[in-house]
Amino acid sequence: MKTKRKYYITTPIYYPSGKWHLGTCYTTVVCDALARFKRMDGFDVFYLTGTDEHGQKIEKVAQSKKIEVKTYLDAQINTLKELWKLLGISYDKFIRTTDDYHQRAVQNIFNKLYEKGDIYKSGYEGWYCTPCESFWTKTQLVDGKCPDCGREVELAKEEAYFFRLSKYQDRLIDLIENNPDFLQPKSRQNEMLNNFLRPGLQDLCVSRTSFQWGIEVPFDKKHVVYVWLDALTNYITALGYMGEDDSLFQKYWPADIHMMGKEIVRFHSIIWPAILMALDVPLPKQIYGHGWLLLGSDKISKSKGNIIDPVELSARYSVDAVRYYLLREVPFGNDGMYSNRAFLSRRNADLTNSLGNLVSRTTAMVNQYFGGILPAPSCPDKTYDPELIAIADTLYETVKGYMDKLLVPEALAEIFRLVNRANKYIDETTPWILAKDAAQKERLGTVLYNLTESIRLAAVMLSPFLIEAPAKILATLGESVPLSFDDTVKFGQLLPGTTIAKADKLFDRIDIEKELAAIEKQMEAAEAKNPKTAEKPITHAKPQITIDDFAKVELKVGKIVSAEKLQKSNKLLKFGVKIGDETRTILSGIAKHYKPEETIGKSVVVVTNLAPAKLCGCVSEGMLLCAEDENGVILLTTEKPVENGSSIS
Ligand code: ME8
Numbered sequence: 001m002k003t004k005r006k007y008y009i010t011t012p013i014y015y016p017s018g019k020w021h022l023g024t025c026y027t028t029v030v031c032d033a034l035a036r037f038k039r040m041d042g043f044d045v046f047y048l049t050g051t052d053e054h055g056q057k058i059e060k061v062a063q064s065k066k067i068e069v070k071t072y073l074d075a076q077i078n079t080l081k082e083l084w085k086l087l088g089i090s091y092d093k094f095i096r097t098t099d100d101y102h103q104r105a106v107q108n109i110f111n112k113l114y115e116k117g118d119i120y121k122s123g124y125e126g127w128y129c130t131p132c133e134s135f136w137t138k139t140q141l142v143d144g145k146c147p148d149c150g151r152e153v154e155l156a157k158e159e160a161y162f163f164r165l166s167k168y169q170d171r172l173i174d175l176i177e178n179n180p181d182f183l184q185p186k187s188r189q190n191e192m193l194n195n196f197l198r199p200g201l202q203d204l205c206v207s208r209t210s211f212q213w214g215i216e217v218p219f220d221k222k223h224v225v226y227v228w229l230d231a232l233t234n235y236i237t238a239l240g241y242m243g244e245d246d247s248l249f250q251k252y253w254p255a256d257i258h259m260m261g262k263e264i265v266r267f268h269s270i271i272w273p274a275i276l277m278a279l280d281v282p283l284p285k286q287i288y289g290h291g292w293l294l295l296g297s298d299k300i301s302k303s304k305g306n307i308i309d310p311v312e313l314s315a316r317y318s319v320d321a322v323r324y325y326l327l328r329e330v331p332f333g334n335d336g337m338y339s340n341r342a343f344l345s346r347r348n349a350d351l352t353n354s355l356g357n358l359v360s361r362t363t364a365m366v367n368q369y370f371g372g373i374l375p376a377p378s379c380p381d382k383t384y385d386p387e388l389i390a391i392a393d394t395l396y397e398t399v400k401g402y403m404d405k406l407l408v409p410e411a412l413a414e415i416f417r418l419v420n421r422a423n424k425y426i427d428e429t430t431p432w433i434l435a436k437d438a439a440q441k442e443r444l445g446t447v448l449y450n451l452t453e454s455i456r457l458a459a460v461m462l463s464p465f466l467i468e469a470p471a472k473i474l475a476t477l478g479e480s481v482p483l484s485f486d487d488t489v490k491f492g493q494l495l496p497g498t499t500i501a502k503a504d505k506l507f508d509r510i511d512i513e514k515e516l517a518a519i520e521k522q523m524e525a526a527e528a529k530n531p532k533t534a535e536k537p538i539t540h541a542k543p544q545i546t547i548d549d550f551a552k553v554e555l556k557v558g559k560i561v562s563a564e565k566l567q568k569s570n571k572l573l574k575f576g577v578k579i580g581d582e583t584r585t586i587l588s589g590i591a592k593h594y595k596p597e598e599t600i601g602k603s604v605v606v607v608t609n610l611a612p613a614k615l616c617g618c619v620s621e622g623m624l625l626c627a628e629d630e631n632g633v634i635l636l637t638t639e640k641p642v643e644n645g646s647s648i649s
Helices: 022-040 058-063 067-085 100-116 164-176 188-198 229-234 249-250 264-277 310-317 319-329 342-368 384-391 396-404 407-430 439-464 469-476 512-529 547-551
Strands: 006-014 046-050 095-096 119-127 135-136 153-165 220-225 257-261 287-291 292-293 337-339 555-565 571-581 581-588 603-607 613-615 618-620 628-629 632-637
Touching: 006 022, 006 249, 022 046, 022 257, 022 292, 022 310, 046 067, 046 249, 046 547, 058 547, 067 095, 067 310, 067 618, 100 220, 100 229, 100 264, 153 220, 153 264, 153 581, 164 188, 164 342, 188 264, 220 229, 249 632, 257 264, 264 287, 310 319, 310 342, 319 342, 319 407, 337 342, 342 407, 342 439, 342 469, 342 512, 384 396, 384 407, 384 439, 396 407, 396 439, 407 439, 439 469, 555 628, 571 603, 581 618
Parallel strands: 006 046, 006 257, 046 095, 257 287, 292 337
Antiparallel strands: 119 135, 119 153, 555 571, 555 603, 571 581, 613 618, 628 632
8 A cells, every 4th residue: 555645734823812803714724625635635734733832822811711721721622623523624643731641741742851951040020911821022012012012011010031042043044044845924034034143042931920820840849831832832832742652753753744824934934943953853844924804904902802703604515615615715814804795706706606507507418308317528619618627636646736735725716716716617509509510419418427527526626625515516416525636537437328427506696785785774773782893702501410520619708907909900899808817818800890998897798719820920729709790890798797707608
């Protein structure tokens, strides 16, 4: 048996910090099309995706929703996996950075780099951007704000571990200058060389003490590992690197391609190769930074609230329409603009009119004129046939040529060149006129054979890109989606005599103006109902727990004996709460709902066995229970006076 060449492809691991939007799906859908194409092209593919679950940002989101971080994450990850299922994402592995094996491997990696001297302890002061989890020097700030996202930064100071990034500067410059394939598209090479590498690299702070939601530094538990070090290593820990079984690592590493949006190319093309160099692990073959899907001039993003819901789009217009739009409309490597009009126009023009019509007209004619039995191509014509057959016969090679260069929209355009050529062929050969002349029966049969074969080839070649239509088309020809391009991509393989079913409508035609008006109306109604729809948090049901789980929570009545605003925060109040003989310091995010003095003397419900947590430099030793509705937050108190320190069950 032929040994297959391996192909390891990765998406970035996703931040589960909000609602998933159409932009989120871009990297994953593109990688999916590539993975499916390579599988059919005879490669042994490993397609990795997953989630990046540590860091202050996640901790804060969960806190703001008053949910335990892991509970919040589990619900988010379930939603993401549902989305990937809906979009037909054929990943081979889904890694979560909260998976035990990953956490252990990250600690092993940290140890190894420390022992080697590539990680060392020092002190750090810098400007920290919480959403980007990045430290910046003053000179790197743009108008005093984060140069990546433009948001506010805070001055932060901490004892920290550093990675000797500067040591790898020359090797990185050499890598990018002398291996043009390593970083693509080419524009990203100049950006990295001119903006970061040539001006000089500083060592990178790779631990944090200001929050706890991360992987502990194995030999210094006060510190958690910097999220980017944790996240980037997923590409090797997912394969078992520094774990119990590294056979996947032996088989698939180095990655053939790491795909990502342009905003995180710096992490992937500078920090990641430097870490690998330090670990003596071979480098990935290619880093590809694609462009963004924009709405107006803004990136579609969770934080900006300009979400386009992929689930709603798929339900309304089909999953194939969503995948097709992302793959066809966005010039790969550059930014692409989303608009409802462009989306609907693409769907109508290519999927409904070109593809859908070709399939329904052809299969209807085979049924009408030949009783649904595919005729033989016994009467070729030198004027019209050769061009169609040539495009169909070489379609695989042409598409493969584009896919090898990651020119995904061009590959799709080529498939539609065949579809459009076939539609033109119908107009040129006028089968309905041939059908009127009994002497033309063989010619009519040939025309319909050529059309049916073109449809088959278009459907086979579309299989990596769309997930519903190719299967439906092939089913009408008595075929299924092939596992491999081998033996399926040459013209003339469909046997005369095959039963051809009449195809159902593949895509309905949308009246674009009517549809746009309906969308507008729907948006207005949603906005009138809730002006903040876009930012409304999703409510997640928590998983069921047993009575034993509940019994783990220790609840007691406490009396508030002191209360003050916490200086560094505008959300937190700092309480002294007397529980029996003990007085505890407890922080609660209710500063917007209570004046400190109003709370003194209240008998409140306290979670007393919660692990202490440091918030804004102050340790909180428990939690006060509150209820929340649209009118605000209220502290839970006892209905009648009770002895303070009483248990609650
Ligand atoms: O960056 N258009 O995760 P993420 C195109 N956790 N692509 C978009 C997009 C848009 N409007 N919005 C997001 C992270 N993306 C880190 C990665 S990897 C070790 C850690 C893409 O959830 C984005 O460019 O913010 C990235 O490729 C992917 O979605 C995940 O982004």
